[in-house]
Amino acid sequence: MSADIERETSGPATDLTLEQLDGDGALQESIAGFYGDTRAGLLRKAVIGGTTMLATLASPPALAAEISKRNDVRIFQYALNFEYLQSSFYTETERAGTVARMEEAKAVWARTLGAHERAHVKIIKQVLGDAAPKKPLFDFRGNTESESRFTRTAVAMEDLTTALLTGVTPALRSQGLVAAAFSLLTVEARHAAWARHLAGIVPVAAAFDRAKPVSEVDRIVASTRFTSTLVPRTTARMEPKFVG
Amino acid sequence: MRTASSRRHLRGATFLRAALVVSAAVGLAVGVPSVFLAGGSGDALEQAASHQEAAFAASNLPEPVAPAFVPGKPKLLRVSSHVKRWAVVRTVVAARVAPHARAPAITELETRTPEGTTNIVLVLGNRVDGAGRLWIRVRLAVLDEPSAGWVPREALGSYGTVTTRLVVDLGSLQATLFRDGQTVFRADVGVGKPAWPTPRGDFYIRNKLKGYASPMYGPVAFGTSARSRVLTDWPAEGFVGIHGTDRPDLLPGRVSHGCIRMRNDDILRLAKLMPVGTPLTIR
Numbered sequence: 001m002s003a004d005i006e007r008e009t010s011g012p013a014t015d016l017t018l019e020q021l022d023g024d025g026a027l028q029e030s031i032a033g034f035y036g037d038t039r040a041g042l043l044r045k046a047v048i049g050g051t052t053m054l055a056t057l058a059s060p061p062a063l064a065a066e067i068s069k070r071n072d073v074r075i076f077q078y079a080l081n082f083e084y085l086q087s088s089f090y091t092e093t094e095r096a097g098t099v100a101r102m103e104e105a106k107a108v109w110a111r112t113l114g115a116h117e118r119a120h121v122k123i124i125k126q127v128l129g130d131a132a133p134k135k136p137l138f139d140f141r142g143n144t145e146s147e148s149r150f151t152r153t154a155v156a157m158e159d160l161t162t163a164l165l166t167g168v169t170p171a172l173r174s175q176g177l178v179a180a181a182f183s184l185l186t187v188e189a190r191h192a193a194w195a196r197h198l199a200g201i202v203p204v205a206a207a208f209d210r211a212k213p214v215s216e217v218d219r220i221v222a223s224t225r226f227t228s229t230l231v232p233r234t235t236a237r238m239e240p241k242f243v244g
Numbered sequence: 245m246r247t248a249s250s251r252r253h254l255r256g257a258t259f260l261r262a263a264l265v266v267s268a269a270v271g272l273a274v275g276v277p278s279v280f281l282a283g284g285s286g287d288a289l290e291q292a293a294s295h296q297e298a299a300f301a302a303s304n305l306p307e308p309v310a311p312a313f314v315p316g317k318p319k320l321l322r323v324s325s326h327v328k329r330w331a332v333v334r335t336v337v338a339a340r341v342a343p344h345a346r347a348p349a350i351t352e353l354e355t356r357t358p359e360g361t362t363n364i365v366l367v368l369g370n371r372v373d374g375a376g377r378l379w380i381r382v383r384l385a386v387l388d389e390p391s392a393g394w395v396p397r398e399a400l401g402s403y404g405t406v407t408t409r410l411v412v413d414l415g416s417l418q419a420t421l422f423r424d425g426q427t428v429f430r431a432d433v434g435v436g437k438p439a440w441p442t443p444r445g446d447f448y449i450r451n452k453l454k455g456y457a458s459p460m461y462g463p464v465a466f467g468t469s470a471r472s473r474v475l476t477d478w479p480a481e482g483f484v485g486i487h488g489t490d491r492p493d494l495l496p497g498r499v500s501h502g503c504i505r506m507r508n509d510d511i512l513r514l515a516k517l518m519p520v521g522t523p524l525t526i527r
Contacts, residue, residue, distance in 0.1 A: 113319035123315040139402035176312030232362040234520040237455030240465040242485030
């Protein structure tokens with residue numbers, strides 16, 4: 001087995017579930033209230049797909065007193081990785097032809113979210129300049145080729161992004177960046193609500209959205225293994241043995 | 245003298261008064277109890293409006309903070325038939341004639357090419373089988389038909405995309421590279437002699453080799469999924485390459501053992517333009 005293959009962790013990817021994303025049970029409670037326990041149980045078991053990303057931040061609350069401009073950069077570096085993840089996910093789904101097979105309303109949603117996430121990537125890259133991290137290699141493991149898996153993953157991704165931005169935005173020092181991050185946050189929250197509506201899940205689960213610490217976001221994202229550790233090596237320094 | 249801020253507050257108070265009057269009128273019309281109707285007179289309305297006005301005027305809230313950046317206008321993805329995808333072969337897997345586990349195997353895909361690079365396959369389509377398993381149709385580096393087969397998605401890794409396509413015309417002895425459907429490169433080529441013909445068909449670029457010291461292959465060589473039908477016992481499975489040459493005087497012509505030769509400056513130019521994963525048509 002090749003070295004690059006060996007770096008790949010063996011075993012199946014761990015799927016996210018609504019339960020994981022809804023630690024305090026607010027969503028389940030809300031779903032039960034709207035649809036009854038059977039529906040809530042069904043949704044609780046629904047797999048949501050997932051993602052792999054590396055931690056670059058400590059939990060914001062612990063560092064609240066020490067936030068700095070450097071921290072602002074790190075927060076946006078992390079946010080950019082998340083935007084990379086989302087934009088790659090929507091773009092790959094379109095390129096796989098999955099969006100073209102959707103009913104019109106859903107296709108409009110998927111295309112719009114893709115366009116938004118690509119715009120987010122572009123502007124954050126510009127803002128970070130040389131400090132912008134390179135786009136990781138993503139392997140969405142079939143979640144872009146199936147409409148149902150795509151939808152569930154999109155719900156999870158948008159919810160997670162909203163929870164992430166809710167947590168890190170108050171930790172930004174620059175007021176201008178706080179304002180910009182809030183504008184991203186509200187858009188991501190609308191994405192989440194739109195995704196939930198199309199997935200048949202109640203769009204707004206609770207009267208108050210709880211932030212997720214970056215460490216928890218990381219754990220969830222890492223469990224899905226969407227960031228590929230299998231980086232293809234397609235160029236080699238060796239003499240050809242072609243037929244000539 | 246009124247400041248801009250006080251003018252805004254005054255405009256707000258006027259609007260508020262009007263809104264309260266409308267609210268009261270609506271309340272009356274539909275019979276809904278309203279705090280504004282408590283006194284049952286215009287005085288009560290005025291008092292309520294004054295109270296609200298004072299509350300809003302006293303707040304003296306700051307203007308919104310200007311965001312440090314604003315994203316540009318979102319752009320929908322351009323749907324293009326020129327975008328093709330390739331995938332890494334993650335695990336050794338049988339490619340089958342149909343998208344289900346009991347379909348006959350065509351060949352076994354390795355994780356590495358004979359050159360030691362990561363094995364990749366060109367993606368042609370996908371389908372879900374009756375058990376809900378996702379299968380991907382891929383181009384195969386095989387001699388015989390079918391030249392495409394089905395593998396389970398979990399055997400593949402991440403996708404790469406290209407918008408390029410290389411066409412080698414055995415009649416005109418020219419290679420043309422297209423990007424997004426537009427010609428970006430054209431060069432004379434040498435192809436197989438009649439005894440060792442260059443195979444026709446649809447293939448893809450599997451890897452790029454460089455940094456070697458073999459003048460007959462020039463400075464750069466691309467590995468393709470095409471294989472010689474004649475030199476089947478050639479080392480490393482008889483694959484057809486696209487490479488430079490130490491005999492540019494023979495080009496264009498039918499001069500090779502099946503490989504596609506280019507002048508060295510042409511292959512160096514092509515190396516800057518053509519990514520691995522590019523579909524290749526030899527016609």
